[in-house]
Amino acid sequence: MRTIAHISDLHFGRIDPPVVEGLARDLAEREPPSLLVCSGDFTQRARGGQYAESARFMRRLPGPQLVVPGNHDIPLYNLVRRFFFPLTRYTRHITHDLRPVHQDEELLVVGINSARAFTWRWKGFWKDGAISEEQLLDVELRAANLPPTVFKVVVTHHPFIPPPGERPHGIVHGAARALDEMEQSGVDMLLAGHLHMGYSGDVRTHFEAVKRSILSVQAGTATSTRRRGEPNAYNWITINPDHVTIEVRAWGGESFRTHTVTHFTRLDGVWNREG
Ligand SMILES: [Fe+2]
Ligand SMILES: [Fe+2]
Numbered sequence: 001m002r003t004i005a006h007i008s009d010l011h012f013g014r015i016d017p018p019v020v021e022g023l024a025r026d027l028a029e030r031e032p033p034s035l036l037v038c039s040g041d042f043t044q045r046a047r048g049g050q051y052a053e054s055a056r057f058m059r060r061l062p063g064p065q066l067v068v069p070g071n072h073d074i075p076l077y078n079l080v081r082r083f084f085f086p087l088t089r090y091t092r093h094i095t096h097d098l099r100p101v102h103q104d105e106e107l108l109v110v111g112i113n114s115a116r117a118f119t120w121r122w123k124g125f126w127k128d129g130a131i132s133e134e135q136l137l138d139v140e141l142r143a144a145n146l147p148p149t150v151f152k153v154v155v156t157h158h159p160f161i162p163p164p165g166e167r168p169h170g171i172v173h174g175a176a177r178a179l180d181e182m183e184q185s186g187v188d189m190l191l192a193g194h195l196h197m198g199y200s201g202d203v204r205t206h207f208e209a210v211k212r213s214i215l216s217v218q219a220g221t222a223t224s225t226r227r228r229g230e231p232n233a234y235n236w237i238t239i240n241p242d243h244v245t246i247e248v249r250a251w252g253g254e255s256f257r258t259h260t261v262t263h264f265t266r267l268d269g270v271w272n273r274e275g
Helices: 017-029 048-060 079-084 088-093 133-143 175-185
Strands: 002-007 035-038 065-067 101-103 107-111 151-155 189-192 199-202 215-218 233-240 243-251 256-267 270-274
Touching: 017 048, 017 243, 017 256, 035 107, 048 088, 065 107, 107 133, 133 175, 189 233, 199 270, 233 256
Parallel strands: 002 035, 035 065, 107 151, 151 189, 189 215
Antiparallel strands: 002 233, 101 107, 199 215, 233 243, 243 256, 256 270
């Protein structure tokens, strides 16, 4: 059994201070997770001060930690920084590691940087992300020769499936191709953020051609005031190879509390939501 505390979209520069303190407290009061994952958007505008505050906060949280940058972690208005040094502050303050991996006997977690300073699709210029061939190869190499008993997770900032009932938006470019390759690599679960909404489901609800049932788990914004009709929240994920529980811990005004608990069981290779 393994546990992942999955936080996302902290957005220092636009945070709710009591929520920030509440999140640190909530995580300190629990058994330390096997891994703490942050799926990007540490800052609001990638400024040095915002990064310093965000890094200070991350140091208060339990480890080990695996983190990836988000679109807000690349400067928006400073075009020289945006195009030539997009992640210099991220690597200075948060981590040098842009290809993070966590591995133990039961769990493989690979982080992919899906944030881009520029994508050739005009519609995706500002905030949509992408995954490169090289990054997919990285996942393949990490997962190669690992038995199916090792639960395999990929972390990106940008999501693979839209919230239930919403049209696809903010989805990572090349999602279908990436899923195709992740199917080969035996990936079991995807973790992401970006939309500031928490939800989960099988990627095949949107990508029918994908043969492997892969769980996609989205975290809301943990501490930002830019909420989309949901309280600040994070996911506490418990993993047994064929059973995953996602406990959403949400801000209730004074502390984080259990908001929803969703169980997924894998039967004949297919993830089924229970209840
Ligand atoms: Fe965000
Ligand atoms: Fe984002």
